[in-house]
Amino acid sequence: MTEHKTFKVTFLPLGRTVEVREGHSVLDGALNNDIDLDHACGGVCACSTCHVIVKEGFASLAPADEKEEDMLDNAPFLTRTSRLACQAEVHADLVVEIPPMNRNLVSEGKH
Numbered sequence: 001m002t003e004h005k006t007f008k009v010t011f012l013p014l015g016r017t018v019e020v021r022e023g024h025s026v027l028d029g030a031l032n033n034d035i036d037l038d039h040a041c042g043g044v045c046a047c048s049t050c051h052v053i054v055k056e057g058f059a060s061l062a063p064a065d066e067k068e069e070d071m072l073d074n075a076p077f078l079t080r081t082s083r084l085a086c087q088a089e090v091h092a093d094l095v096v097e098i099p100p101m102n103r104n105l106v107s108e109g110k111h
């Protein structure tokens, strides 16, 4: 019997906490739990719409590679703990915030 370790990832400002399997991306964790995180390129590090700001657990993430850094340079509301959710693999409990720009896109997309 294989037990898969999971960690808790909390998405702000939704205040939703979900279980994410170790090694899965933050984006997988969101999408598997009906959290509508933008992912225009489909999770291949070719956009910056999956940008999240890591509030807790940043040190547990593998450092961003050059490609991710380049993509993040284009992200609005960039912070020192910004990551692309599709590139950030979960290895500990995390708290991440969806930046205001992306929240607006989600709600304004219906107009």
Ligand code: FES
Residues within 6 Å of the ligand: 038, 039, 040, 041, 042, 043, 044, 045, 046, 047, 048, 049, 050, 071, 084, 085, 086, 087
């Ligand atoms: S979904 Fe495009 S970079 Fe993450």
